[in-house]
Amino acid sequence: MKTQVLIVGGGPAGMLLSQILDLNGIDSIVIERRSREYVLGRIRAGVLEEGTVKMLRRAEVGDRLDREGYVHESVGIGFDNEVHSIDIMGCTGGSVVTVYGQTELTKDLYDAREKSGGKVLTEVEDVQLFDVDSESPYVTCNYQGEALRIDASFVAGCDGFHGPSRKAIPPSHVNEYHLSYPYGWLGVLSETPPVKHEVIYTSNDLGFALCSMRSDSLSRYYIQVPSGNQAEQWSDSAFWGELKRRLPEAVSRALVTGPSIEKSIAPLRAFVADNLNYGKLFLAGDAGHIVPPTGAKGLNLAVSDVYYLSNALVDYYKTGSEDLLSNYSTTALNRIWKTVRFSLMCTRMLHISPDSTPFEKKIQQAEIRYLLSSAAAKTTFAENYVGLPY
Numbered sequence: 001m002k003t004q005v006l007i008v009g010g011g012p013a014g015m016l017l018s019q020i021l022d023l024n025g026i027d028s029i030v031i032e033r034r035s036r037e038y039v040l041g042r043i044r045a046g047v048l049e050e051g052t053v054k055m056l057r058r059a060e061v062g063d064r065l066d067r068e069g070y071v072h073e074s075v076g077i078g079f080d081n082e083v084h085s086i087d088i089m090g091c092t093g094g095s096v097v098t099v100y101g102q103t104e105l106t107k108d109l110y111d112a113r114e115k116s117g118g119k120v121l122t123e124v125e126d127v128q129l130f131d132v133d134s135e136s137p138y139v140t141c142n143y144q145g146e147a148l149r150i151d152a153s154f155v156a157g158c159d160g161f162h163g164p165s166r167k168a169i170p171p172s173h174v175n176e177y178h179l180s181y182p183y184g185w186l187g188v189l190s191e192t193p194p195v196k197h198e199v200i201y202t203s204n205d206l207g208f209a210l211c212s213m214r215s216d217s218l219s220r221y222y223i224q225v226p227s228g229n230q231a232e233q234w235s236d237s238a239f240w241g242e243l244k245r246r247l248p249e250a251v252s253r254a255l256v257t258g259p260s261i262e263k264s265i266a267p268l269r270a271f272v273a274d275n276l277n278y279g280k281l282f283l284a285g286d287a288g289h290i291v292p293p294t295g296a297k298g299l300n301l302a303v304s305d306v307y308y309l310s311n312a313l314v315d316y317y318k319t320g321s322e323d324l325l326s327n328y329s330t331t332a333l334n335r336i337w338k339t340v341r342f343s344l345m346c347t348r349m350l351h352i353s354p355d356s357t358p359f360e361k362k363i364q365q366a367e368i369r370y371l372l373s374s375a376a377a378k379t380t381f382a383e384n385y386v387g388l389p390y
């Protein structure tokens, strides 16, 4: 098989890239390790930046999002037994975020690719990348029991943190930066109405808690738990009890609980591969970086990477110029590092770290009080939360 752009990974980054390339007359093949059902069943992100929404509309997959997504003009910070609202729309002069599940967004992308006859091969095994630093890169894999070779002009590595693409860059060509936290997020999805039409990030001495939603009848909640905890250790009643203890009392009282329909633990960590390009290989999304979920940036960063990469590929095929492609890594990393900074800042400000000193705890509280009392600090927070421009 042969294509212009071979895309490894059919998550949001890979599928969005393939959709935008198609709209610009560029041929691509997506190869995905999992089944479509598996990919669409992964409960993950929920908060979309304004730039992400614009990109999805530009990719002609914004209709359902515009109909069903929930526009949020503010975000809540639970602190000192109260919810303090930050008016993100007012602070930014009109920007908002949209709550729309990653599962829905990915479904829209799979449906759009299917409708236009896109080549998306799922349940592909043993993907290996070859000669990515030459003019003729290719990938081999097993598909439906047969060995397959796909030749391409470019390879887009959109295969998440554990995929093979990043490993095709020799260690001498990339610096990797890692940070891990001694805690994770235990997340529960439940068929209950959201406690408030606002995402609430709560800091409490017992640990961080987050109230979010997917629809009027579907809620998503998280609590900070120590690393090493397993989701099975947490019964539904233990989860709800702990969540209620951490939320401001008025929120706890209003919380409607019910059986969990999904429960999982995500470890918190940050990672950046400080070079997203090697020869004809370009990394985008979680393949190149991971942020802790505080601030809701992972999926949004995947989309801004795709913005830069798709522009560069379209420009190459329209004009023959490789300028944008050569600058892709530097351009994307500029925004990535600033967004990692914000995610780390939110994580540090809102979580209880088992090894923080009493002095550090006081500073952490002062940081939250400063945020809630300063118009300048709120504006800085809001500007990052709605997404830095690209």
Ligand code: RFL
Pocket: 008, 009, 010, 011, 012, 013, 014, 031, 032, 033, 034, 039, 043, 044, 045, 046, 047, 048, 102, 124, 127, 158, 159, 160, 161, 162, 163, 164, 185, 187, 266, 284, 285, 286, 287, 293, 295, 296, 297, 298, 299, 300, 301, 302
């Ligand atoms: P994905 O979604 O991991 O997709 C990569 C795809 O590559 C496939 N793959 C392979 N395919 C072929 N061959 C191989 N050898 C392969 N190995 C892997 C995988 O099966 C997969 O389908 O990466 P992508 O596309 O870069 O998208 C990134 C986002 O999924 C991720 O950043 C977000 O989910 C992070 N995230 C959040 N981001 C936000 O912007 N807002 C949020 O509110 C938010 N909340 C979250 C989150 C992530 C979480 N977890 C579980 C880590 C909440 C949580 C709990």
Ligand code: PHB
Pocket: 044, 045, 046, 047, 199, 210, 212, 213, 220, 293, 294, 295, 296, 297
């Ligand atoms: C979610 O709705 O899953 C969500 C919301 C905000 C975050 C992370 C996840 O920061």
